[in-house]
Amino acid sequence: MDETTQPTRDRSAERPGHPRRWSILAALCAALLLVVVDNTVLHVALPALGRAFDASIGDLQGVLESYVVAFAGLLITAGVLADRYGRRRVLLVGLLVFGAASALAAAAPGIGWLVAARAAMGVGAALVMPSTLAVLVDVFPPGERARAFAVWSAVAAVAMAGGPLLGGALVDAWSWAGVFLVNVPVVAVAWVGVVRLVPESHGDRARRLDLAGVMLLTAGLGAVVLAVVEVPERGADARVLGSGALGCVLLAVFAARTRRVAYPLVDLGLYRDRRFSGASFAVAVLTVATGSILFVLAQYLQLVLGLGAFETGLAAVPLAAGVVVGSFFGGRAPRRFGERACIVGGFVVTAAGFAVLATLGTGSPLAAVGAGLALAGLGSGLGGPAATSAVLGAVPPERAGAGAALNDTHQQLGIALGVALLGSLLAAVYRVRLPESVPDGARSSLAATLRHTSHAGDAELASAARAAFVGAQSTVLWTAVAVALAGACVALLTLREPRE
Template identity: 45%
Template sequence: MAGADPRRWWALGALALALLALGFDLTILNVALATMSRELDAGTSELQWIVDSYVLVFAALLLPAGLLGDRFGRKRMLLVGLAVFGAASVGGALAGTPGWVVAARVAMGVGAAVLMPLSMSILPTIFPPEERTRAIAVWTGSMALGLPLGPLLGGWLLEHFWWGSIFVINVPVVVVAMGAIALLVPESRDPARPSLDVPGALLSITGLAALVYGVIEGPVAGWSDPGVVGALAAGVVLLANLVVWESRARQPMMNLALFRDRRFVWSAAVTTAANLMMAGILFVLPQYLQVVLGNDAFGTGLRLIPMLLGLLVGAVLTDRLAARTGHKPIIVSGMAVLGAGFGLGALTDPGGGYSYTALWLTVLGVGLGLTMVPAMDLVISLLPGGEVGRDSGLVQTLRQTGSALGIALLGSLLSQLYRDRVETAGLPEAAADAVRDSVGGAAAVAQRLGDDALLASAREAFVHGMNGLLAACAGLTAVMAVLALAFLPGRRAGRDAAASGDGRQSTHAHAAD
């Protein structure tokens, strides 16, 4: 504690503010799509790319972005990332065509790809080991807080201002975060100042872009579509070549030695799986709360808060217990609680109200907090201090790829179960296609036709699909809990890992000249 930076908690607040903007930016756009479609004359494909272009660029650039922080300075690159994100937000607000919005979202993805790994990489350089779990809980919670804030803010802004206000809201947050980071966050970098691995960067960017593109397009075009199969195959081949290249490179961009450590492999697997399932849940919940339970965008955001409160409870419990029990018991217990939440959710009654939903959302949140915070703490404790930017990029790449997979795979499962159950007999072909496409489309058709039976069928079919999705998540959680129990090293190994990681950090991490 003697050598700890006295400004560290204020610095964490600055980082949390930046992540808060990223969090609500992931969900705020969804409530504005209908308005943007009308005012920009954007079709379904254009709306899809307004959403997906951000995710695609974000995931593809995480690996090289982390390395840039190690070379040029993490604080400096954080400020660059925030500036890009803020400028792109202004561009999005001023857009007059769908293509312009897509370009702005691409630039926002570039800024976010810099912000995410470098904000994480700064934590072990300013916090001593005994405070790191709490710092990670704040770091995790700040982005989670932004998720329900997105619909709340978006709904309020659209009621009072034009659709571009959902981009403008980022600007004051970015300006304040930049000022706070400039004043409070110390500069740090890798003493070796690693050079950019250009072949590795190209392989990672193209490979991840192809893989994520295939994952995004799969539920839309079909998993057997030649374009989807080709993109997925190209992604796998390029990423396999990346691994081969990195194993031979003199200054690799990716630290493959981490994958020889069981502690890193299984803690990273846990947090990636948790991200996958959380992304799937956040995809399905707004539709359930809006179309099935009949809430508006603002009300939907409010009703996501129990999951956030549960996550904060789980994070606080982790902070209190980690020093006494180690990481493994908390992670395994957290996955058990998470599985229980998914199991409760899978029993949702189509005619039930929100009170039961609030219950299982709270349990889910507690499980997420007990799972993700200690797993991330263990991952960070294993990263070499000087190279923590590069390795944070690797961790965040795994997590964000998990998120993309969660939305695609769990979304596909939901869609299949919904289509198999919804009734479309007697409807015109165009109307039947709209009903089968989504529960939102079904609600629109039912309203236009005044068909209450169709709306009831669509809602029942959607809840059936959601229950299947939640049951699949419960099964995956159970498998991961068993694997973590069997293969994740216990308390002594966790302590050794933390000591080893902190030793590396104290050896390599330093304030920049």
């Protein structure tokens, strides 16, 4: 363990928790709802957006990507700003930006306006996320943090599963604008809760902000994330390769700069702490697998089993239920069994859920889908709070905002990589498994193949395409099993329980 941070950590352990810490957690969860719901609620509104603006697939992809790129690119900078200028203050600014951008998105007259508004929403979300975790670190004593993170994870899971349901209901009852306007009253409630309950806290206020480092890191992360999220749609074309190469160069320059400046934006020395680096890497590896599961299964449920958008959202409820149940135990188990045992056990249970999903066929019952998702969610709920507690417990309290931002960035990069890499694997294996009679223009996805077979009236070829997709899905999910087990191995080999 890094001896330079041990005295600070010991002082933190002696400090009692805030007397209103559980009420503060409720207010922070309201802010968390906004960020998580907005990651999923828009997917079911994309067809309505396409019709309203006569938008192409590339336009709709831009609506999704602008949020992800701004969010992931600014997380670390937002964490540093929270430490420097106050976590409560930055959280309130983030809520205002998010609410105003949501209202502007609902009033969008064109697709370009909507892309810009979504990018502004990503900026607001980036300001909100690390501040919530940093405040939790500040108001909860170390012995209760795993329980607080468990509640935080459970709320995120419910929001993730509820996003498609809410989005489908709003689009059906109102229009696509409803998925943005619903954010405004939630922002108002969260704002009042934060103002009334959340105390202000700071990190090292004497640290100067490295503006050159901010620009290098934000641009570098944004370029890398943009390249990653575009791989499934564009492949390794010049734009993707150029964006990825530019991002890597900017990040390399940023890493070199951190060794020369007095107040680096990111303390790379944190990665020398086995607890921080082991838990961070394990979580990032796991999110590579979990980040693509709903992306894959949404196609299976709609195009293979024939469910509608709202029914697909209902089918994802067991995942959230599993996280809630797992979080109930995952918030208490670390004090009895230790963080490492909880993380390893949770990842193994998650791998078991992926294994169940890997056995799905073209006529599998929804109960099998629910069982696999429930197991995956249970494992995530068991291991997630301990992993978050391990990461943030290794960070000095005065850098809690930056540490929370690093934790969020690891997860966002893992999710983006999961969708890109496993999504590309799904497309590649699907094309190989398709009958040779399918023309090139109909081989890019199951949806494209089914459009071709519908026009041709070839039911037998449609059945073969669904079988090919299920085979490709099985390959992806067995890969996810291996990735989850790899995360468990990393945690087992690198984590050590902190000394009392």
